[in-house]
Amino acid sequence: MTRDYSEFLPPSTMGKKPQRPSPLETLGWQPFFAQQTSLEELAATPPARVVEVHRNALHVIGDGIDETLPPRPDATVGDWVLLERAHPNASRVLERKSLLKRRAPGTDRQVQLIAANIDTAFIVSSCNQDFNLARLERYVALAFDAEITPVIVLTKADLAVAPQGYVDAARAISDWVDVVLLDARGDQPRNKLVDWCKPGKTVAFLGSSGVGKSTLTNALAETHAIATQAIREDDAKGRHTTTRRELHLVPGGCLVLDTPGMRELQLTDAASGIDDVFTDLADLATRCRFSNCRHRTEPGCAVLGAVENGEVDVARLSRWRKLVAEEAFNSASLAERKTKDKAFGKMVREVKRHSKRKDWSRDQG
16 A cells, blocks of 8 residues: 655645644654655655664664665765665655765865754863863854754853853854753753754754763653763763764654764865854955955954954964864865866776777677
8 A cells, every 4th residue: 555645745735734743754854855855756765864874774764664774975864865665775865954064084085974954953062171162163163054053062060160161151152152051961951952952853962072962862862771971080081982873762852863972073165154153253354455365464454453453362363264274175175086086987987988989899890
């Protein structure tokens, strides 16, 4: 019997919306995804969401679907795919509402997909030596560029002598970012994060190891199923407990992504996100005398003028310069790699065509 997928299309195409969320809506299905398909395609290739990424498989679930697919470089946790059961590799990945990505560690200049279709990114830091403004700015820029709502969550407040200082420093990053101070244990995560954890929404905890991401996920899920470890007392560094990216459906209907701590977060193709974090500096840069001003020694530099007047903090300027230079280098490096890959592919195709012509000529002779 063919399943009726009409309820999974946008509300405008079907009369009244059901009172109870459908199985797919519980998994985060929205009109944005439904508009990319049709009833006929849904019946032939039902939608499923990637909830786990393993080295050798993708775990997808949907309405009556719980399967593993072969790994593929163009899919990541949070993606929606139209499942081709006969040919899983041919399953279509739907266009994403948002995508978190970074330059992969190493020297091969690849882009690593972190997660897709996230609504809110909880950027987690501890009120101890782990707190790092430059790292928080990177994560906020990453979220802004992906058009994801960033929220800074400060944990281990109960262990800090003066936690308000951490809050004030985090709030200075951007007027557009909420800052939440909490104890990751108990009811505070559920109570303080409830505004972002609505049914059908997908949230992600991002941050370094040991800041409490898994503890927060457990608190929202009202479980202790996800392993956690204490930080090292000598330097407040965390230990890796989460080893893969995985979506968890928690009470209340929210989906939570717990991610491994990232020691390296290299931004690429994120210039707009950096501008959003440093709006004051980006605006000042438009007033410089020279359009290619590097804001170091150039005459008529509005940014340096603001530093001299005490309007801009030198440390903030230094962090901005570093991010802008890094992003530009990474983006150029990746563009160069793509160009080389295209050129190599073209060369391979030419060789194959030439070889076929030789074989055809030989056969004709």
